[in-house]
Amino acid sequence: MGESYKIVVIGAGPGGLSAAARAAESNVSHVLLESSPKIANTIQSYQKGKHVMAEPGILPLRSPIEFEAGTREAILEAWHKGILDQSVNIQYSAEVSAITGEKGDFSITLSNGETIQGEHIILGIGMQGNPRQLGVPGENAPFVQYQLDDPDEYKDETIVVVGAGDAAIENAVALAKHNKVYIVNRRDEFARAKEGNLNLILANIDSGDVECFYGTNPSAVEMTEDGETPGIFKLSTPTGEADVPVHRIIARLGAIPPRGLVESFGIEFPNDDPNSIPALSSQYESNIPGIYIIGALGGYPLIKQAMNQGYEVVEYIEERDVRPADHDLIAAKVSKVNPALDVDDILHEMQERIPVFSDVNALQFRELMLESDVHMPKKGEVIFAKNDYTNSFYTIFSGDVDIEINESLTVASGQGNFFGEMSLLSGRRRSATVVAGDDCIVIETPRRTMNKLRASVEAVQRVLDKTFIVRTIQQKFAPNTPLVALEPVAEKTQINQYAPNEVIFSQGDEGDSLHFIRSGSVTVSIDVDGHEVVMSYVPANQSVGEMALLGNTVRSATVRAAVKTETLSIDGESFNTLMDSVDGLRESMQKMADERSRQNVSTQESTEDGDDLLGFLIGQGLGEATDVLLIDENLCVACDFCEQACAATHNGTSRLNRKAGPTYASIHIPTSCRHCEDPSCMKDCPPDAIQRGGVGGEVYIGDNCIGCGNCQQNCPYGVIQMAYRTEASDNFWRWLLFGWGEKPGSKAAAKSDGDTIKRAVKCDMCIDQNGGPACVRACPTGAAARVSPEDFVNLMS
Amino acid sequence: MAMHTSFLTHAKGRYLWIAVLVAILSSLAFIFDEPTEPPNGGTPLGYTLGTIGAIMILWLAYLGRRKRNFVKGWGTTVGWVSAHVYLGCALLVIATLHTGFQFGWNIHTLAYVLMVCVILSGIFGVVAYRTYPGARNELKKTKSLDDIFLQVEEVDAQLLRMASDAPEDIRNILNSAIERTVVGGGFLDQVRARDNSVVELNGRVESNKQQQRALDYLLGRARELQGDQLKLLHDIIRIFNTRKRLLSIIRDDIRMHAVTSVWLLFHIPITFALIASLIAHVFAVFVYW
């Protein structure tokens, strides 16, 4: 049996380091187990010299180890010094592979077979996962590495890069400048890579700078005793075995997400959603008593949060009462509700009064309140107006509000209820105006926080969906019918999810239901001589398939999800009952159906010459756009004033690339943000710096961006750049008359304001400018226009 | 409704109608005016038209400033350009009436001639703006210029690979033709789509315009070779022809791109000269008359 400790900390990231240091400081017997040979593997893998930020700025740091914004190197250095000063007992290259036992008597197994005993376990292994190994004999040879810090470090070596993803390609191309580089691809093509990287690697292979082994698997790594190179890489290629003498092997095969491992310890996740987070108590304890989870793995994606939790969790284990570091922040938010009460009591009261939050655990609710705002609007104040682009979620702590759905219909809603779920779920504009009533106190929760909650607490998701369904039916089809009367129809309504391009129903099918699109969008196409031609595009908040319910039981067109789409399907029988009971509904549905057939006929006429512009636009992913820059190539004189205008109004970096991007007929889609309905860029931003809002629903990046580059990776359209924030300095008359200074809008006109980190920049739709986007305003010929998908059909006429 | 509206049809051609109206009103005024002396710049109507014309010239020239007002700036640039082109044409009528058709070898007529030059170059510009973008798009079949350059690079690499198995003289001529291909060049070369490519043949450097010299040489060699070598040469010729075609697309595209802006090199400097002579003209009128 191995050694025994009171606290075993797993993972030497910021969370684990801080926990172990606090244990050391309080003389508690402990060990810190780190799978890699150095501390903080995630931070080690940031790019060299990266400026690491200490967000959120308002949160105080509580840890025996220092941390303030600075370069990656300085921070790692400080942490290293910190654990030496505190005499932390750390074991490197100690990868934990199993945990058994129970509180007070856990047994932790390392991948080298060793076991360690512990009373409590603090799990801080982050979300990065471990790099996938080569999986062949010799995979641990000293010249095999799984990451590349600085390609310029190596010169005149023979290097084999294994992998076919973006990381492998970027490494191979960068190394090829000074080395002989091979790339090993298991498949026959580079299917997983981004378009830009695909072109890059193909060009390099073509020019002979990189040599590629397609359809090839590694079979062994052998060390050489006295050869010219330290090793030989044995490969099995489609034409037989090949031996490559190598100085270095770099395997970029992706990472194994940590979830499987964590589940094998017995820790439960609420559902299969990859974003879901294990349920934790307010003291970070998991479903297994004695195992605590901190940092990124527990859903806290920033360094400072992880460090604070490391400290706190040791205090909890030691049964010392500490207030979480964020206590004062929460207090500042909620005490105005009732200054006489303690913060924890107020939080408790909130959960009591608001049923949607009753199934949420205390820690999650705390986190939610940390990100939410409490508002106490005066009577008559507008909380949000119809057609606003905001998408936060509101719950009513006390008092009531009036929800004005249209001129003739206003419903009241009171304590414990919620509103704003329609835009939350659909990503579309507000469908009603909400006005504060007497003594109103509401809690506003950002969309991202709610989405995280929906992913982890099923009850929240269920309640929201149920409410969404009845309210949608009321708003869309039966505005004057009370909600209770709609319950029977709502009961039978289903929520369906479709992947991009998935068929919702096909031309010729038996039609028996109507689909209301709650998020995403669909295309309607018909079969023309065996080709599917897109006739129209239907965005969220509208319905399709209504013809089937009006007696026409065979589907006259094929409807496909243009992007990831969710629909509510209402079956024919229920809907007919609804049409019988609601005055005018049948007529208005009939009118809508007629309008649609008329539109289809006119589109059909304009598409007869085989042009499928709509299909092209949707194929380029514009179905998920809310606002996209399209250039008419028949008008564009390539003066690039659009780019200059963008640079001049955005600190010297143009956020659009006019030349790049595809063209069909005369319509060109430059590389520029499309302000997606459900933006991928927003999904994984540690400080939540990407927001959507304003009058136009722009997606924009705030000043608290930490420059991690996640959004750049996540945007499927390559529109985000990492750039220094600079200030534009130009003076037209001086430039014109004396040739001083820089030409307005030129790159050089930007001057650095001393900011030393690259942060994400992209189109913000000129949110701070009067008169709309500068690119469009600056175009002298009318070639540049901003278009929303609803208008695509107009492009064709 | 189409999504894009050009500067000519901007706001349903509002400025066209305004310009036509301005031209008709000033013509009517001129026709019904009965000055005491023969019509010229000095009659009351002459002064009025002159003042309007001078203000218009300054306003037209101000477009150069307005175009670069990215941050603030009233209206849209396309609206300004629309007004600029139509009212600029109306200026021709106003200024001509202002002269009362009295021309001579003097500073006044110089100003008028410069103005006409600016206006004519502007009209050329409008034609260029409305023809070349579409023609360029048609030429490149929705590909970008960069794509075509990449294609040429690919073709070059392919030719060089094939050349490694071909006789030495063919290898040399391909190497030299590829290496010494010139596209673009100075502005004048661009506008005239001049091809300065050369090729080295038997130690002599010869013009290789349109890659013709090299192609002729390859075709000549095709009569001499046989068997596998001939087959290889045929492939090379086929690919070399593709290269020739791509290069000519690039050159045409560059030419049209250059022409789309070359006229501004007249339009703008003459505008400066015009303003200078306009000042001299006004000065002369008030000081010496």
Ligand SMILES: Cc1cc2nc3c(=O)[nH]c(=O)nc-3n(C[C@H](O)[C@H](O)[C@H](O)COP(=O)(O)OP(=O)(O)OC[C@H]3O[C@@H](n4cnc5c(N)ncnc54)[C@H](O)[C@@H]3O)c2cc1C
């Ligand atoms: C490119 C990038 C830039 C970022 N920039 C910033 C920034 O500027 N500011 C900021 O606050 N946040 C930033 N973040 C987020 C920040 O890195 C994470 O929030 C933080 O590292 C999470 O800390 P952690 O302790 O939870 O986990 P991690 O830092 O991920 O540490 C986990 C550790 O556990 C080890 N481990 C994993 N599995 C095992 C196992 N089975 N056995 C033993 N050990 C194991 C790993 O090797 C690793 O060392 C950035 C993230 C990225 C990707």
Ligand code: HEM
């Ligand atoms: C005396 C009369 C005119 C003057 C002083 C004048 C002056 C100018 C100036 C200063 C510019 C800005 C160029 C730049 O900075 O890029 C310009 C642009 C232009 N002018 Fe004129 N102009 C006149 C008449 C006309 C006329 C009659 C036409 C057409 C019928 C015309 C068509 C244009 C066009 C198409 C542009 C380019 C717009 C752009 O690309 O932004 N101009 N002119």
Ligand code: SF4
């Ligand atoms: S940055 Fe990319 S993902 Fe984000 S809104 Fe723009 S186009 Fe969509």
Ligand code: SF4
């Ligand atoms: S400003 Fe208009 S004409 Fe100029 S490059 Fe941009 S889209 Fe083309």
